[in-house]
Amino acid sequence: MKRAYKYRFYPTLEQAEELLKTFGCVRLVYNKALEERTRAWHAEQRRVSYAETSAMLTRWKRTQELAFLGDVSSVPLQQALRHLQAAFANFFAKRAEYPTFKSKKKSRASAEYTRSAFRWRDGRLTLAKMREPLRIVWSRPLPEGAEPSTVTVSRDAAGRWFVSLLVEEKIRPLAPVGSAVGVDAGVTALVTLSTGEKITNPRHERRDRRRLARAQRALSRKAEGSANREKARRRVAKVYARIADRRRDFLHKLSTRLVRENQTVVIENLAVRTMVRNHRLARAISDAAWRELRSMLEYKCAWYGRQLLMVDRWYPSSKLCSACGTVQDAMPLDVRMWECACGAVHDRDVNAAQNVLAAGLAES
Secondary structure (H helix, E strand, O other): OEEEEEEEEOOOHHHHHHHHHHHHHHHHHHHHHHHHHHHHHHHHOOOOOHHHHHHHHHHHHHOOOOHHHHHOOHHHHHHHHHHHHHHHHHHHOOOOOOOOOOOOOOOOEEEEEEHHHEEEEOOEEEEOOOOOOOOEEOOOOOOOOOOOOEEEEEEOOOOOEEEEEEEEOOOOOOOOOOOEEEEEEOOOEEEEEOOOOEEEOOOHHHHOHHHHHHHHHHHHOOOOOOHHHHHHHHHHHHHHHHHHHHHHHHHHHHHHHHHHHOOEEEEEOOOHHHHOOOOOOHHHHHHHOHHHHHHHHHHHHHHHOOEEEEEOOOOOOOOEOOOOOOEOOOOOOOOOEEEOOOOOEEEHHHHHHHHHHHHHHHHO
16 A cells, blocks of 8 residues: 655755745645636636646746746646645535635645656655755655655745655554454543543643743734744744644554554544534644544554444433443533442443443444
C-alpha cells in the first residue's frame, strides 16, 4: 500500500526563495481556476473540466501579467488543478462542501511534485528548478528499496519546512489475538477502556496556556505590518506547533498500543463538530482531539489486519446498566458513580466502555 513518510528539512536561501515563489504560484492558479469554474457555473450553468483549466493555465502563462508562472516548475501548478478537480468531485458527490479560495495567511503553504519533477538518487532528493538536493533530517529510514512516487513540500505557520515522501510499502499484518476492547472517550480521562483502565488526558493545551497567552499578548501590542509583529506571530505559532506535536505524539502511541493489543476495537461514532458548539466544553474537546484518534485507529487497523467497529452516537452507553440492561431516565454529566436498581454499582465511564464493546460485537 501507499504510505507517506514526513521529514523536516532545512533549505538554503536560494531553495527557500524558489519554494516560496512556487507556493504563491500554486495558490494563485488554484484561486483563478476556482474563480473561473464558479463564474462558468453561475453565468452559463456549465461545469468546467480539468482539461479546460489546464488549457487556461497555458494561456495565463502567455500573458504579460502572469508570465511569471513560467518561472516555477509546471508540475505543482498542474497538481493544484487536479486537487481542485478532486474538491469539485467530492462536492458533487456530497462528500464535502463547496471549494473555498486559498488564503495567503490561513491556508497551508504546500506544493506537490510528481516523479517527473524531482530526482531521487542515492537517498538524496533534488526538486525541479533546484541545483542542490534538500538537506533532510532522516528521523527514521524509508523502507528498504522504496522510491518516492510523489513529494509534497510544505511550510507551517511556525516557519518549519517539511517534505512528505509517498512510497509503496508492504505492511505485514500483526499476529491475531483473541482480545477485544471498548473505548469510551472523555475529557478528564481521555479514554476509558472496557477493561477498567483509564488513560488520563494530558491536556497539552492547558499545560501551555500561560505561555500561549503571554505570546498572544505580546503579539497584540505590535504594530500591524511591522517586522516585530511577524516575529511575535511566529512565536505564537511555535507554541501552537509544540502543543500539536506533543498531542499527535501521544495519540500515535495510544492508538498503536490499542491496535497491537486487541483484535477488535470498538468506539463511538461521535459528532465532534456538533459537540464543540457547547462553549463550555469546546476547548477541552478540541484539546482531547477525539477525531484525530479515530482517524489513527482507522488506518492502523486497516494496515495491521485489525477490526474497528463503531457504535451509533445515539446509543445510550452511559445510561445503560451493563449488568441487567436497564436504561436510566437521566444521567447528568456530574454523576460519575451510580447504582442500578439491580444492585450493580457502576463507574460511569467504565460502564459506558463495556456497553460500547457489547453493542459493537452484537452488531458485527
